[in-house]
Amino acid sequence: MRVFKMKKGNIVPFLRSLEEFGEVWGPVKKGDNYVYAHEDPEKFDLSALRTLIPAKKFFLPQKSTILKFKNGNWYTHSDCKKRVIFGLHPCDIHALNIYDEFYTRVYEDPYYKSNKEATLIIGLSCLPDEHCFCNLTDTSTVEKGFDLFFTELEDKFLVWVGSPRGDDILAKRSDMVEDITKEDIKDYIEWRKRRENMFKVDLSFTGLPEIVSASYDSDIWDKMGSACLSCGTCTMVCPTCTCFDVEDEYDIRADEMNRNRKWYSCMFREYSLVAGGHNFREARAERLRLWYTHKLVGFMSEYGDPACVGCGRCVVSCPVGINVLSIVRALTGEKNDAFWAKTEVKQI
Amino acid sequence: MGKPKIGIYGLTGCAGDQLNILNCEDELLKLFDIFEVKSFVMASRSKDESVPLDVAFVEGSVSTEKDLEELKKIRQKSKILVAIGHCAVFGGVQSMYLGCEPWIERYKKVYGREDAVTISPPLDPKPLSAYVKVDAVLPGCPIEKEPFLKMAGLLAQGVIPKNPDYPVCAECKWKENECLLLKGEICLGPITSAGCGAICPSLNIGCIGCWGPIEDENFASGIALLESKGYTLDEIVKRFSIFGGTERGEKLAKYIAKVKEGHNG
Numbered sequence A: 001m002r003v004f005k006m007k008k009g010n011i012v013p014f015l016r017s018l019e020e021f022g023e024v025w026g027p028v029k030k031g032d033n034y035v036y037a038h039e040d041p042e043k044f045d046l047s048a049l050r051t052l053i054p055a056k057k058f059f060l061p062q063k064s065t066i067l068k069f070k071n072g073n074w075y076t077h078s079d080c081k082k083r084v085i086f087g088l089h090p091c092d093i094h095a096l097n098i099y100d101e102f103y104t105r106v107y108e109d110p111y112y113k114s115n116k117e118a119t120l121i122i123g124l125s126c127l128p129d130e131h132c133f134c135n136l137t138d139t140s141t142v143e144k145g146f147d148l149f150f151t152e153l154e155d156k157f158l159v160w161v162g163s164p165r166g167d168d169i170l171a172k173r174s175d176m177v178e179d180i181t182k183e184d185i186k187d188y189i190e191w192r193k194r195r196e197n198m199f200k201v202d203l204s205f206t207g208l209p210e211i212v213s214a215s216y217d218s219d220i221w222d223k224m225g226s227a228c229l230s231c232g233t234c235t236m237v238c239p240t241c242t243c244f245d246v247e248d249e250y251d252i253r254a255d256e257m258n259r260n261r262k263w264y265s266c267m268f269r270e271y272s273l274v275a276g277g278h279n280f281r282e283a284r285a286e287r288l289r290l291w292y293t294h295k296l297v298g299f300m301s302e303y304g305d306p307a308c309v310g311c312g313r314c315v316v317s318c319p320v321g322i323n324v325l326s327i328v329r330a331l332t333g334e335k336n337d338a339f340w341a342k343t344e345v346k347q348i
Numbered sequence B: 001m002g003k004p005k006i007g008i009y010g011l012t013g014c015a016g017d018q019l020n021i022l023n024c025e026d027e028l029l030k031l032f033d034i035f036e037v038k039s040f041v042m043a044s045r046s047k048d049e050s051v052p053l054d055v056a057f058v059e060g061s062v063s064t065e066k067d068l069e070e071l072k073k074i075r076q077k078s079k080i081l082v083a084i085g086h087c088a089v090f091g092g093v094q095s096m097y098l099g100c101e102p103w104i105e106r107y108k109k110v111y112g113r114e115d116a117v118t119i120s121p122p123l124d125p126k127p128l129s130a131y132v133k134v135d136a137v138l139p140g141c142p143i144e145k146e147p148f149l150k151m152a153g154l155l156a157q158g159v160i161p162k163n164p165d166y167p168v169c170a171e172c173k174w175k176e177n178e179c180l181l182l183k184g185e186i187c188l189g190p191i192t193s194a195g196c197g198a199i200c201p202s203l204n205i206g207c208i209g210c211w212g213p214i215e216d217e218n219f220a221s222g223i224a225l226l227e228s229k230g231y232t233l234d235e236i237v238k239r240f241s242i243f244g245g246t247e248r249g250e251k252l253a254k255y256i257a258k259v260k261e262g263h264n265g
């Protein structure tokens, strides 16, 4: 992989210059959190860790119209836009690689594919907080799935080239980058060691698929099910959740029918409701068990990796503390002070 | 096929839903264009109650004998009956759980005496579905313009629209809001039916549940969670009751009985 260095002061002009490819989006502050927004790169916060909603929104939007029906005919419809997305961390890029597997390997989703092709992905290094555990899911560094990747060292960025498009971009902006020296690589190695020592989640994921499979009949699923609000937040914030629902909407102003797809969740009762009124995952406990078996076991046997990238979004988002970490703690007999584990909910 | 014939009616309610239909100013002509409006007393005094309807929209709860009679008549002549607004769908604030039974006690608490309503004998306020078959619902207090237009659009195409069976939290996350519940505020998003587009949390205000309870609500966990954040059961029950309608009211009564039982046992 080719690597260059860039002075810190060059990052904003560099990102601004990318508007010629498309809208430049990056992480900006929202309250105490972050969202990807199309703003002047000056406003991007390079210290942002996890955004409220992951970058999947660019490739499978929360809601989008895929077909229109007017005057007796169907037309495909796409809102595909050219974009540059800056600030994705290794876990985020791994999650997009999982999306690629899911949306292009067996059945190619044309909407996903065109959104992906229209997007430049620019990664950014990060320093983990207490909720990050990408070191345990093997996703703390990334080799593919980006056009450029910026590693932020004390006094400079190292810029890794990940695609021919990335190469072209730098070639056209050669005045903004320099060749690296031995000194730069030494600084990088130092930084990497420091980062590796910053991970704080003290758990082992070794043998996790087997542990989860063997716990199929465990009573922890019922315990969690009793506390789960079925709010769907975990699936909306998870960068590897891919599910959507399709619905038709009639627009009386334009006199046309829109077929929309929107994010959906296996935490919702209706998700597993089938014709005839049968629901094969009526109980909350069954829905939760599906989610975690899918993430940690099923995806593994299908694609070779778990569908969790250790981003910590479920950890900070579930109102009752149901998340990969509290489940692994419960299944491996570790101390667990999640709300769901320590509260007796009085179901009527 | 001619234009679908519709009627818009109000039982006991504040008429806010009918008003919001009238407020669809720019689209009103379009609505009158796609439907043949046979009765809409709020918009026009001329009405024709003699013909069968394809769709009847009914606002308000059944709170008097007169309401009930009218509802039965409407049901009889309509192919599709749509309950619009919280009162018609869930019973409205007039049906809220106040912990006093039988309902006439609640009535006396509100009106001061037992014979206050004279137009027609009063009934325990209930949603339309307590008495007749309801084919579709559009909740909200009051209903919102966009969901109403979408529903009208589908009905005009002969499709019976479905109310979301997922909570406000879904729409809240689609909008990338910070979660108020996580910040320790009371937000009824997880137990409230989606459809409003998470209006309140998007403005940093906790949802008070005006779209009504989601059928699949786990309100017992909601109570436990809020108690763990320092709210009292009394405060929580009050908040859960306002737009809880009759069904959640029954669940709350059971829950409270169970808590008391626990204390005694």
Ligand code: SF4
Binding pocket: A227, A228, A229, A230, A231, A232, A233, A234, A235, A267, A317, A318, A319, A320, A321, A322
């Ligand atoms: S696990 Fe948590 S975030 Fe997911 S649906 Fe249940 S309560 Fe909501």
Ligand code: SF4
Binding pocket: A237, A238, A239, A240, A295, A307, A308, A309, A310, A311, A312, A313, A314, A315, A323, A324
């Ligand atoms: S399961 Fe949780 S930690 Fe893993 S990728 Fe999804 S949100 Fe992130």
Ligand code: SF4
Binding pocket: A231, A233, B168, B169, B170, B172, B173, B177, B178, B179, B180, B181, B182, B187, B188, B189, B190, B198, B201, B206, B207
């Ligand atoms: S703010 Fe309210 S509606 Fe939004 S996710 Fe949190 S609990 Fe749900």
Ligand code: SF4
Binding pocket: B168, B192, B196, B197, B198, B199, B200, B201, B206, B207, B208, B209, B210, B211, B212
């Ligand atoms: S957020 Fe809640 S209270 Fe606000 S409009 Fe929606 S359902 Fe009603």
